[in-house]
Amino acid sequence: MFNNPVDFSKVAVGITAVGSYFPTEVVANDYFSGYLDTSEAWILERTGIRERRRASPEQASSDLAFEAARGALAMRGIVPAELDCIIVATVTPDMLFPATACLLQKRLEAFGAFCFDLNAACSGFLYALHVAVSLIRSGAQHRILLVGVDTMSSILDYQDRSTCVLFGDGAGAVVVEALENPELGVLDTLLRSDGRGGEYLFLPAGGSRKPASPETVQEGEHYIRQFGKQVFRHAYPEMAKVSLEVLERNGLTVAELDLFVPHQANLRIIEACAREMGLPLTKAFVNIDRYGNTTNATIPSCLHEAYREGRLHRGSLVQLTTFGAGFAWGSTLLRWAIE
Ligand code: UT7
Numbered sequence: 187m188f189n190n191p192v193d194f195s196k197v198a199v200g201i202t203a204v205g206s207y208f209p210t211e212v213v214a215n216d217y218f219s220g221y222l223d224t225s226e227a228w229i230l231e232r233t234g235i236r237e238r239r240r241a242s243p244e245q246a247s248s249d250l251a252f253e254a255a256r257g258a259l260a261m262r263g264i265v266p267a268e269l270d271c272i273i274v275a276t277v278t279p280d281m282l283f284p285a286t287a288c289l290l291q292k293r294l295e296a297f298g299a300f301c302f303d304l305n306a307a308c309s310g311f312l313y314a315l316h317v318a319v320s321l322i323r324s325g326a327q328h329r330i331l332l333v334g335v336d337t338m339s340s341i342l343d344y345q346d347r348s349t350c351v352l353f354g355d356g357a358g359a360v361v362v363e364a365l366e367n368p369e370l371g372v373l374d375t376l377l378r379s380d381g382r383g384g385e386y387l388f389l390p391a392g393g394s395r396k397p398a399s400p401e402t403v404q405e406g407e408h409y410i411r412q413f414g415k416q417v418f419r420h421a422y423p424e425m426a427k428v429s430l431e432v433l434e435r436n437g438l439t440v441a442e443l444d445l446f447v448p449h450q451a452n453l454r455i456i457e458a459c460a461r462e463m464g465l466p467l468t469k470a471f472v473n474i475d476r477y478g479n480t481t482n483a484t485i486p487s488c489l490h491e492a493y494r495e496g497r498l499h500r501g502s503l504v505q506l507t508t509f510g511a512g513f514a515w516g517s518t519l520l521r522w523a524i525e
Contacts (some may be wrong), residue, residue, distance in 0.1 A: 196433040
């Protein structure tokens with residue numbers, strides 16, 4: 187595509203294809219009100235969630251990732267052998283190692299790619315997108331498959347009403363490549379972390395700090411723990427702040443955005459963030475009502491759905507913004523590159 191020598195640092199890089207996959211089992215709010223001290227109204231009013239998907243016992247994250255990846259590769263019209271890197275952003279790998287990206291590579295038969303996982307909790311997809319764009323701008327890689335996937339049902343305590351109602355399973359995949367049109371693709375990214383937030387959302391056992399044992403299982407420490415109010419309090423102001431900062435340093439305004447794609451953790455967080463930014467809610471893409479919080483899959487699956495619905499056109503100005511455990515958060519501005 188380019189004549190050598192090429193200064194890749196100046197090359198436009200963007201998303202050239204997108205796919206997503208959700209397991210078929212639908213778990214509606216009345217499932218939880220059937221056995222827990224909760225109600226359909228509480229879940230809907232406090233989170234915006236009506237239903238979520240749950241993987242079958244045979245499905246792990248690499249299986250969901252495989253389906254989403256296949257969709258993205260088909261849209262791009264390429265075969266897996268044409269990939270030179272696969273990144274999987276996940277907090278629910280099939281196992282601690284090997285990397286889920288390697289398991290995905292095996293299923294895809296994408297043996298020309300090097301593969302690794304990236305864990306930045308809910309913000310993994312945006313962090314990985316930044317890595318993918320940077321790898322391409324370094325000139326080292328040319329065509330990267332990036333999948334955001336989580337099988338949250340595998341780390342949920344279905345007796346803990348404060349977490350089990352919030353999350354769902356799913357995957358979203360994108361192909362990231364250099365673009366010929368310098369106006370399109372990722373314009374800017376701003377990522378932030380604050381490890382002081384780590385105590386508010388975590389998975390206590392199964393790592394080197396607290397290896398899994400009969401006791402940790404007995405205590406349910408292989409399940410997600412969240413202090414929701416503390417996360418909520420930090421999430422929406424930081425999402426708004428980082429979003430406005432990226433816009434400002436690019437000389438752009440909220441009014442110029444065609445679509446705002448926030449991480450889908452809670453509809454009230456999205457509303458509060460939009461309010462802080464002065465962004466009309468109609469510009470924010472929302473699918474949390476049908477899928478819950480799918481962690482690393484929220485943003486790429488929203489992109490796929492928005493594209494299918496005709497809300498994204500070549501040149502659309504799009505802002506992706508996320509917040510999650512770590513704390514880790516950030517925002518990416520891009521001009522949509524797909525026709
Ligand atoms: O993606 C990763 C980042 N995660 C997030 O961004 C999540 C951020 N946090 C949240 O979305 C919200 O804080 C939650 C949805 C988790 C909770 O909503 P909240 O309005 O902050 O509720 P709360 O935690 O302050 O709880 C209010 C009450 C409590 O009862 P008391 O102590 O006031 O008697 C909870 O025990 O609601 C209770 N509660 C529930 N009641 C019915 C918590 N979960 C439920 C439930 N059904 N499922």
